[in-house]
Amino acid sequence: MAIIEVNGLRKAYGGRPVVDGISFAVEEGEIFGLLGPNGAGKTTTVECVEGLRTPDAGSVRVAGLDPVADHRRVTGLLGAQLQESELQAALTVREALELYHGCYPRPADWRPLAERLGLTAHLDTRFGKLSGGRRQRLFIALALIGGPRVVVLDELTTGLDPRARRDTWELIEDVRDSGVTVLLVTHFMAEAQRLCDRVALLGAGRVVALDTPAGLIGRSAGATVISFVPSRPLDDRELAGLPGLTAVGQQDGRVVVTGTDETADATVSLLARHGITARHLRITDATLDDAFLDLTAREA
Numbered sequence: 001m002a003i004i005e006v007n008g009l010r011k012a013y014g015g016r017p018v019v020d021g022i023s024f025a026v027e028e029g030e031i032f033g034l035l036g037p038n039g040a041g042k043t044t045t046v047e048c049v050e051g052l053r054t055p056d057a058g059s060v061r062v063a064g065l066d067p068v069a070d071h072r073r074v075t076g077l078l079g080a081q082l083q084e085s086e087l088q089a090a091l092t093v094r095e096a097l098e099l100y101h102g103c104y105p106r107p108a109d110w111r112p113l114a115e116r117l118g119l120t121a122h123l124d125t126r127f128g129k130l131s132g133g134r135r136q137r138l139f140i141a142l143a144l145i146g147g148p149r150v151v152v153l154d155e156l157t158t159g160l161d162p163r164a165r166r167d168t169w170e171l172i173e174d175v176r177d178s179g180v181t182v183l184l185v186t187h188f189m190a191e192a193q194r195l196c197d198r199v200a201l202l203g204a205g206r207v208v209a210l211d212t213p214a215g216l217i218g219r220s221a222g223a224t225v226i227s228f229v230p231s232r233p234l235d236d237r238e239l240a241g242l243p244g245l246t247a248v249g250q251q252d253g254r255v256v257v258t259g260t261d262e263t264a265d266a267t268v269s270l271l272a273r274h275g276i277t278a279r280h281l282r283i284t285d286a287t288l289d290d291a292f293l294d295l296t297a298r299e300a
């Protein structure tokens, strides 16, 4: 069952449409990603879901409720971590948890929540002294303290080092496994690929594609990447006729061919026919990064 339904959402600032007819539905229990370049309209969309902005047109429903008209009830079932969240530097972790705890009618006990998020040893640490990773843990705790059915996380791992980012990913999976639906805004492809059950790819205020990460990769033109160092210099034109080819390039003597599985087979046959040995041959699936660039370029 869909817990969030967005239909034909439009929002303009100063007459300029930034959300231009977006529709998607988030199923209960999934991690749903909104992915897109800067300015694609991701934050504006989630702010409409949170009831912080009123749509110009279209409809948004959270568990069947209108987030603007039923703001209080929606706040009770939707927890939000806003992009660039801040707290007063002097507030301790314990004070922040108690403060937010007091804001909800039926809050979760914050102590087990703090324990689960690895904050127990830092309860007396002031916000201003917390590392980036611990701040994000605190924001996740604050988003969960009201016992929400759905949590919105907007660019949660921006600015974190790779270790802290991976730890945060595990926490987000734990949140989903505990039965809370997650709407995740990100522009990190690896994050979306690792975490999201489904992804809506936004570009210039529209949904460019909506699928599982694997589905998006399969849909992009260059789903397979073949790279090798040829035993003799190779002209790009010799590869131009390969079936399914979407791109060919060379860097530091390494030839990179992008296409389909058929392109990979044909490349290997062509090299064999010409008696060329392919050193350091790699055939890899394209990443969500490649799919993102391909699908947003096609849209443009």
Ligand SMILES: Nc1ncnc2c1ncn2[C@@H]1O[C@H](COP(=O)(O)OP(=O)(O)OP(=O)(O)O)[C@@H](O)[C@H]1O
Pocket: 013, 014, 018, 036, 037, 038, 039, 040, 041, 042, 043, 044, 045, 187
């Ligand atoms: N309050 C506002 N007034 C005017 N323009 C705004 C306002 N909020 C956002 N915008 C503009 O709307 C566009 C979409 O912004 P939005 O923050 O929704 O995109 P985004 O996809 O979340 O981008 P980012 O990844 O950079 O956060 C941007 O060009 C932004 O500058």
